[in-house]
Amino acid sequence: xxxxxxxxxxxxxxxxxxxxxxxxxxxxxxxxxxxxxxxxxxxxxxxxxxxxxxxxxxxxxxxxxxxxxxxxxxxxxxxxxxxxxxxxxxxxxxxxxxxxxxxxxxxxxxxxxxxxxxxxxxxxxxxxxxxxxxxxxxxxxxxxxxxxxxxxxxxxxxxxxxxxxxx
Amino acid sequence: xxxxxxxxxxxxxxxxxxxxxxxxxxxxxxxxxxxxxxxxxxxxxxxxxxxxxxxxxxxxxxxxxxxxxxxxxxxxxxxxxxxxxxxxxxxxxxxxxxxxxxx
Amino acid sequence: xxxxxxxxxxxxxxxxxxxxxxxxxxxxxxxxxxxxxxxxxxxxxxxxxxxxxxxxxxxxxxxxxxxxxxxxxxxxxxxxxxxxxxxxxxxxxxxxxxxxxxxxxxxxxxxxxxxxxxxxxxxxxxxxxxxxxxxxxxxxxxxxxxxxxxxxxxxxxxxxxxxxxxxxxxxxxxxxxxxxxxxxxxxxxxxxxxxxxxxxxxxxxxxxxxxxxxxxxxxxxxxxxxxxxxxxxxxxxxxxxxxxxxxxxxxxxxxxxxxxxxxxxxxxxxxxxxxxxxxxxxxxxxxxxxxxxxxxxxxxxxxxxxxxxxxxxxxxxxxxxxxxxxxxxxxxxxxxxxxxxxxxxxxxxxxxxxxxxxxxxxxxxxxxxxxxxxxxxxxxxxxxxxxxxxxxxxxxxxxxxxxxxxxxxxxxxxxxxxxxxxxxxxxxxxxxxxxxxxxxxxxxxxxxxxxxxxxxxxxxxxxxxxxxxxxxxxxxxxxxxxxxxxxxxxxxxxxxxxxxxxxxxxxxxxxxxxxxxxxxxxxxxxxxxxxxxxxxxxxxxxxxxxxxxxxxxxxxxxxxxxxxxxxxxxxxxxxxxxxxxxxxxxxxxxxxxxxxxxxxxxxxxxxxxxxxxxxxxxxxxxxxxxxxxxxxxxxxxxxxxxxxxxxxxxxxxxxxxxxxxxxxxxxxxxxxxxxxxxxxxxxxxxxxxxxxxxxxxxxx
Numbered sequence: 001x002x003x004x005x006x007x008x009x010x011x012x013x014x015x016x017x018x019x020x021x022x023x024x025x026x027x028x029x030x031x032x033x034x035x036x037x038x039x040x041x042x043x044x045x046x047x048x049x050x051x052x053x054x055x056x057x058x059x060x061x062x063x064x065x066x067x068x069x070x071x072x073x074x075x076x077x078x079x080x081x082x083x084x085x086x087x088x089x090x091x092x093x094x095x096x097x098x099x100x101x102x103x104x105x106x107x108x109x110x111x112x113x114x115x116x117x118x119x120x121x122x123x124x125x126x127x128x129x130x131x132x133x134x135x136x137x138x139x140x141x142x143x144x145x146x147x148x149x150x151x152x153x154x155x156x157x158x159x160x161x162x163x164x165x166x167x
Numbered sequence: 168x169x170x171x172x173x174x175x176x177x178x179x180x181x182x183x184x185x186x187x188x189x190x191x192x193x194x195x196x197x198x199x200x201x202x203x204x205x206x207x208x209x210x211x212x213x214x215x216x217x218x219x220x221x222x223x224x225x226x227x228x229x230x231x232x233x234x235x236x237x238x239x240x241x242x243x244x245x246x247x248x249x250x251x252x253x254x255x256x257x258x259x260x261x262x263x264x265x266x267x268x269x270x
Numbered sequence: 271x272x273x274x275x276x277x278x279x280x281x282x283x284x285x286x287x288x289x290x291x292x293x294x295x296x297x298x299x300x301x302x303x304x305x306x307x308x309x310x311x312x313x314x315x316x317x318x319x320x321x322x323x324x325x326x327x328x329x330x331x332x333x334x335x336x337x338x339x340x341x342x343x344x345x346x347x348x349x350x351x352x353x354x355x356x357x358x359x360x361x362x363x364x365x366x367x368x369x370x371x372x373x374x375x376x377x378x379x380x381x382x383x384x385x386x387x388x389x390x391x392x393x394x395x396x397x398x399x400x401x402x403x404x405x406x407x408x409x410x411x412x413x414x415x416x417x418x419x420x421x422x423x424x425x426x427x428x429x430x431x432x433x434x435x436x437x438x439x440x441x442x443x444x445x446x447x448x449x450x451x452x453x454x455x456x457x458x459x460x461x462x463x464x465x466x467x468x469x470x471x472x473x474x475x476x477x478x479x480x481x482x483x484x485x486x487x488x489x490x491x492x493x494x495x496x497x498x499x500x501x502x503x504x505x506x507x508x509x510x511x512x513x514x515x516x517x518x519x520x521x522x523x524x525x526x527x528x529x530x531x532x533x534x535x536x537x538x539x540x541x542x543x544x545x546x547x548x549x550x551x552x553x554x555x556x557x558x559x560x561x562x563x564x565x566x567x568x569x570x571x572x573x574x575x576x577x578x579x580x581x582x583x584x585x586x587x588x589x590x591x592x593x594x595x596x597x598x599x600x601x602x603x604x605x606x607x608x609x610x611x612x613x614x615x616x617x618x619x620x621x622x623x624x625x626x627x628x629x630x631x632x633x634x635x636x637x638x639x640x641x642x643x644x645x646x647x648x649x650x651x652x653x654x655x656x657x658x659x660x661x662x663x664x665x666x667x668x669x670x671x672x673x674x675x676x677x678x679x680x681x682x683x684x685x686x687x688x689x690x691x692x693x694x695x696x697x698x699x700x701x702x703x704x705x706x707x708x709x710x711x712x713x714x715x716x717x718x719x720x721x722x723x724x725x726x727x728x729x730x731x732x733x734x735x736x737x738x739x740x741x742x743x744x745x746x747x748x749x750x751x752x753x754x755x756x757x758x759x760x761x762x763x764x765x766x767x768x769x770x771x772x773x774x775x776x777x778x779x780x781x782x783x784x785x786x787x788x789x790x791x792x793x794x795x796x797x798x799x800x801x802x803x804x805x806x807x808x809x810x811x812x813x814x815x816x817x818x819x820x821x822x823x824x825x826x827x828x829x830x831x832x833x834x835x836x837x838x839x840x841x842x843x844x845x846x847x848x849x850x851x852x853x854x855x856x857x858x859x860x861x862x863x864x865x866x867x868x869x870x871x872x873x874x875x876x877x878x879x880x881x882x883x884x885x886x887x888x889x890x891x892x893x894x895x896x897x898x899x900x901x902x903x904x905x906x907x908x909x910x911x912x913x914x915x916x917x918x919x920x921x922x923x924x925x926x927x928x929x930x931x932x933x934x935x936x937x938x939x940x941x942x943x944x945x946x947x948x949x950x951x952x953x954x955x956x957x958x959x960x961x962x963x964x965x966x967x968x969x970x
Binding site: 005019058065072074096116120141158 | 242
Binding site for chain 1: 949950953956957959960963
């Protein structure tokens with residue numbers, strides 16, 4: 001086993017274990033913290049896959065942004081005085097069976113397919129080429145995304161605003 | 168044990184996807200549902216990057232992953248705003264009790 | 271500065287009011303001072319317009335035009351290449367009109383700050399003014415029928431909004447509806463006319479159509495169709511410019527705020543009709559022109575007689591507007607279209623002045639509009655009085671004022687027309703109207719501003735209006751003097767204004783022109799490419815006749831105008847003759863005039879009642895004849911139905927019931943899945959995905 005493999009298995013285990021905690025934990029705060037580990041693991045995966053910039057972005061946006069947002073959401077929507085930060089489930093058994101079958105199929109397809117595998121080349125750094133790509137071939141998408149983000153920003157602010165008239 | 172290749176990443180990502188799906192279907196708390204969605208998006212991202220890496224397909228896969236991350240950020244913001252609104256209206260965020268769609 | 275820059279500037283002029291409209295409409299409620307933006311926009315517009323106007327008049331004798339393809343249909347079967355082009359063009363007429371519209375709109379904006387102060391929908395009012403100005407500018411700049419028609423309808427819409435602005439009043443709401451619907455009748459005709467041309471030439475652009483007609487390409491190869499197209503397009507002007515059969519909306523439109531009346535009835539909406547027929551003058555055949563002239567003459571005569579007896583200050587002005595519009599249309603009809611445009615401009619200024627002045631009076635009298643309750647206001651409101659007097663002198667055709675020049679030109683044109691073609695009715699009506707105009711306008715002035723105050727309570731509270739209202743009055747008064755247009759106070763021929771109006775050549779075939787418009791020689795080669803200078807519109811013959819008619823017409827109109835003024839003084843100033851006695855002497859005529867020739871009643875009892883009665887009749891027809899037939903066949907059908915009914919009941923129903931039962935059964939089961947919970951739906955979706963997996967597994 002090489003070092004690469006060891007690192008992979010380490011992070012894969014981390015992702016899976018934390019993933020189970022995320023979806024299975026009764027305490028939603030635990031879920032949120034486990035999600036942190038899942039996301040960090042995925043960032044590590046990106047780096048293993050030669051996408052260094054993406055890994056950094058994953059850390060910054062997901063861990064630094066979305067996760068914090070989710071934590072805020074938890075904080076604002078649960079009665080913080082202690083007892084209520086629990087969340088239960090429903091339809092567990094049928095859903096579990098369905099999803100198990102679904103996953104089995106997925107894994108079956110993945111393992112049975114003869115993927116055309118080329119020995120990957122490692123590029124030293126992708127930041128520069130990504131940047132060039134972003135303003136050349138993907139410039140339109142880039143601009144549209146900017147607008148989408150703006151709209152999301154305004155929309156979220158409008159939706160979450162406390163309407164003074166009602167209160 | 169073979170060297171780590173494309174299949175390994177795909178397996179992990181599909182398990183992650185299923186976990187996300189489970190959270191979306193089963194959990195009552197809307198924020199947990201959101202976390203499930205994030206997991207699914209991330210697993211898709213792993214696929215993108217893995218295929219790009221092992222197929223020597225250039226940067227397009229990474230590009231897509233990048234866009235997915237951006238959209239996920241926008242989605243999380245909007246969805247949380249909606250959740251806050253639901254909380255204001257119903258005083259809880261249990262998605263199974265928000266079943267106005269039935270009528 | 272190249273011409274294309276002027277085009278871009280005029281595009282800015284066109285779209286600025288639209289931006290103002292949107293901004294003020296959206297944010298006017300929150301920021302109550304935002305209406306100042308509208309005023310600022312109009313001020314900018316005015317400055318730009320003046321710049322464009324001087325550039326165009328000084329340095330660009332040629333027309334500047336710019337077109338782009340809006341929709342390209344490509345190669346359409348049976349038609350060929352088809353594309354719709356839009357564009358704007360700048361001619362001298364266009365830029366002058368731009369100036370008039372922008373100036374009056376700006377003054378109305380300024381004026382309204384005081385007049386409409388405290389209104390609950392103040393900022394909405396300004397946004398409506400913005401869209402009105404925008405649509406009018408669109409008409410002015412259009413270089414094709416389609417764009418003109420679009421903006422034409424926009425003007426209709428915005429006039430509806432403005433006339434019915436105080437929609438809490440039923441009369442205002444009704445007046446808005448009436449204006450809109452009456453205009454629709456005319457617009458329908460105009461659209462048909464445009465379609466006749468479009469069917470034949472596959473283009474909406476003026477120039478291309480003109481050239482095609484000039485090259486002898488007549489719609490459906492028949493001169494009748496050309497006449498029809500001309501008259502149908504003129505129908506649009508009948509509606510918008512309130513000509514004879516459709517003039518009824520304009521007096522009712524006085525229900526709108528007074529500054530709006532000034533805008534609609536002086537510079538924008540009603541002027542659009544005249545502007546349009548001036549612009550497309552080239553395609554009118556002799557028959558169409560005769561129709562136009564007769565309708566114009568009739569309109570001006572009818573409404574002048576009505577204006578004689580009205581007591582509402584705005585109603586008098588409304589009918590005088592209709593009458594003056596009739597003048598312009600008549601002038602186009604007799605071929606003196608440059609005088610028509612001249613009169614359009616001078617009239618725009620002094621009529622706006624009259625309306626704004628009357629608004630000032632109404633404002634001072636606390637929204638009293640009845641002239642019988644006014645009087646003696648001269649002392650209380652000197653600025654209003656003197657500016658109003660200037661406008662009155664102008665509209666009455668007194669020398670040294672603008673109205674004299676343009677009216678004189680129109681009358682000379684009709685006189686020449688009469689002498690050349692023998693249609694003497696038109697000049698006779700024209701001259702009669704000149705006398706009547708002088709009479710009723712001075713009646714208005716004398717009743718309002720002179721004599722003893724009749725309502726002392728209101729008189730005591732009357733006061734001069736604030737500067738925001740008087741400055742526009744003074745500006746317009748300055749523009750009502752002759753010197754604005756020509757150095758010579760009795761003839762405008764040497765003035766810059768008439769010389770700047772392009773000579774438009776009529777393009778219809780020689781045999782469909784009036785004799786005096788036929789050109790002796792076919793346009794020669796070197797001029798062929800240059801459309802505007804192609805042929806002189808009028809033969810020497812006509813120019814000569816016009817020239818000859820100038821002095822007789824001038825003297826005659828002067829005599830008639832002074833008679834009218836004198837008569838007004840006799841009746842309303844010196845009180846030598848009692849107005850009531852005169853009315854009693856000819857009760858029938860008096861009633862006829864006071865009730866506006868019973869047009870509204872006539873329309874009500876014919877068209878409106880007619881429509882209602884027809885629909886009632888049709889409903890009876892439906893009930894008796896059609897229902898009878900239906901019932902008869904029903905009886906026959908019923909026999910057959912009974913037989914097949916038995917079959918149905920036992921055989922078909924059995925099957926259907928079985929199906930229904932099955933569906934009901936499964937529905938009962940599946941109903942449980944419709945929980946309204948999205949999560950369950952996702953679960954079901956995954957289940958179906960698995961089913962698909964299983965189905966397609968053998969192919970894997």
